[in-house]
Amino acid sequence: MLILKKFARDIPALIGLVIVIVALIIAIVGPWIAPYPGDIVASHLLQRLKPPSGAFPFGTDNLGRDLLSRVILGTRGALEVAVTVVAVAMAIGVPLGLIAGYVSGWLSEVIMRITDVFLSLPQLVLALALAQLLTPSLESAMAALALTYWPFFTRLVFAETRRLQASLFVDALRGIGAGSGRILFLHILPNAISPVIVRATIGMGFTILVAAVLGFLGMGATPPAPDWGLTISESRNYLPDAWWYSTFPGLAILATVLGFNLLGDGLRDLVDPRLRRSR
């Protein structure tokens, strides 16, 4: 198919796709490929802070746990957070955007103003506040992230829906008697969803980054979870000597975020031209 051929020529996008697929695989089979899967909870104080070697390719942390295993096991957590946050944000944001874009009048105005309010909430501050109200945990971090992320989807879907409901093919549909429900869900939604998918993909990467920051601040995952951000936070006291302690989790974050961003960019270039290339 022409689309896949075009995608195949976009090297950065391909790299992104490969990284994401690798991350997914690692997240799924993590416990089976990690050399020391028990190192979530165990501690081997005799091996603490050992540099990278044959037995421990990423070195060990301050409790003697194998960093390679912890990084691998942390992948699942990172992706779980990303997928959950983005899914919840979409579940809230997309329907609101559809409704606001399709109807006109006070309902649309109310929805968009509420969206504006949530847009103005700073992500990290809200996460900290929520962590104070509830106990600091991965769940409170995810809630904070989802609550500050859904408005972006609403805005996007609102703009697309507004544009599409004024388009000629929707007009033609009204002419042949199509009802609002049919138009909204069978026609406008599929057409509006492409930029949303692009946004969501890039959003995954962003969410991983923010979750890592929250973990670093102690507002997310709690020990002994193999969370990347948390690991970096733990490493602070042992730098710069135990350089491997922060470097490898950091690289994992870098690679994953980069992968999602490249993939998202590639998708963006992919989706529109096919539609506009109609002869």
Add this chain to the structure above:
Amino acid sequence: MSDPILEIRGLRLTIRTDEGMAKVLDHIDFALERGRILGIVGESGCGKSTIIRAIIGILPPGAKIEAGVVRFDGEDLLGLSEGELNRRIRGSRIGFIPQDPYLALNPVFKVGTQMLEIMRWHAPDEGGNRSDRLRRHRTRIVELLRRVQLPDPEAALERYPHQFSGGQRQRLVIAAALASSPSLVIADEPTTALDVTTQQQILDLLRDLVEEFGLSMLFVTHDLGVVAQLCDDLCVIYAGQLVESGRTAAILDGPRHPYTRALLACHPDRAVAFTGIPGTVPSPLRAGPGCRFAPRCGDASPVCVVRRPHLTGDHAGRKVDCVLYELPESVG
């Protein structure tokens, strides 16, 4: 007869697409004599806009000129660098009137500002200090706007493009094209999007300007009626090939090439019933070596798809690229 102001010889052009090499132009050959209006006529996708772009050098990426010469006032434009084209040719000696004036004008600047910019780049330097020059430019612009029959030219300078109607924007763009006193003006379907009464006014205007300023004009269109009204000479293009060229009156009275005849037969002024041309235009990706109209031609012979016709011009400047009208090889 003086030398032509524009001469295209043997132009061949390909464009690389996702689906392969498209042979967009194949052996384009024509000349525009000074002071005359030459119409380039063809249906959509025939390559007429590509010819224009090849002349001014604004081809899309992936386009490659395989062969040919584009001689403007004796100089081969294809050999010039981008910088030289910008400095000496585009906008100064060759003016361009695009199809959609709204796309040619910057919506965030006032009309006066944009016209002044053009004059500053291209107007001949007549000395004086800055304010003298500005005043001269401004006077000239107002004069031009008046000449293209734009109502209230002084006020027009202070307005933005979206505040004008379609017909008025077309006049603005024509004035912009004339700002640098070009010798050749190229118009790419400038009246296609206009109402018929506005179109008539613009065509009248163009004819008057050509006479008054001694311009030569290349006019691309798909409308045979417009060609009949405005153009002295005519080139008919089909699927990237030139099929017939000569004086407009001669061609309209007695078309020779089967495609020209078929095209004229479709026009409501000549058609008895609704006639079309059976078949479809061949894709430039799969074009053969011979005549591209042959598959749809009622007079085609086996040799048509195999080779191009030999030289077929006569002394009145009439050229027909068809084996039916080939001159014996000894004369050619």
Add this chain to the structure above:
Amino acid sequence: MGNVPDILELRDLRVLLGGQRRLLRKPVPPVRAVGGVSFSVRQGEILGLVGESGCGKTTLGRAVLGLQRESGGEIRLDGKLVSGLPPKRARVVRNDIHYVHQDAAAALDPWWSIGRTLEEGLRIHGIRSADERRARVDEMLAAVGLDGSARPRYPHEFSGGQLRRVALARILVLKPRFLILDEPTSGLDMSVQATVLNLLLELRRRLGLTYLFISHDLSVVERLCDRVAIMYLGRIVELAPTGEIFASPRHPYTRALLSAVPRLAPGPNRAERLVQGEPPSAARLPEGCVFSSRCAYAQTACSTTEPTLEDVAFGHQVACRRWRELRPDAWAA
């Protein structure tokens, strides 16, 4: 008038567009897009509606369809009153009327296959059997000159001419009686126009259709339409059988329009330039006759009294105070 019934009748139809009352700001006055239009369309005829951009012909078309609510006047379908309803209701009541958009490609959902698009109308109108839907779709695809292989493909794989046929098929599947065709040949090459026009004639004959043919292309209108209505700034200025309007146009605007069409007769056609300047904005209409500001024959009275459509001859109406003085033999086509 003959025994052929009128399928559609418009009486003093008016449409005002825009007009917003805004909070704390000056209200935007509405624009009179259609002002008092009256005509009838006989069953089986093709009525051409001709005008330049801004004349209101598209608004009139949408008002007849029902998606644009009228601001006044009556619309009757087969003698029954169908006007004065909101768009949703109007479309139900005027189910025999359908609209074919000018831009066929843009009127199709790019993510839906042709087959699915064509079947959708039937689904909406309750045809549950998938076999019956497919049969009707295939029947109409064949009627417009396409075949079943088009069904799984997508709009971007077709040419402009083919998409026009698809758009037609989609409407025909619903068995309409009255079609409003909006510029069906615009943007098409001359050689392709003929096929579309032939198709339209063929369909009228086979399926007993009636057309309102909206176009700015006078040459096409001359060949296809039985009668022609000329529209300018929301009003009908002349209405007559085709042959008569082209042979002896009575309204100065009709004459200007006809003389502006570029003909194949070689050489510059410097016949009388009967119209100057540009049409005034519909937001600020001139008093009296809408054409008075540009008319070569305008007198002072023209700018004060609005002319009504008067009978010139049988079936030929003109809205001009001075039509008697502008004799047909003064017209050189």
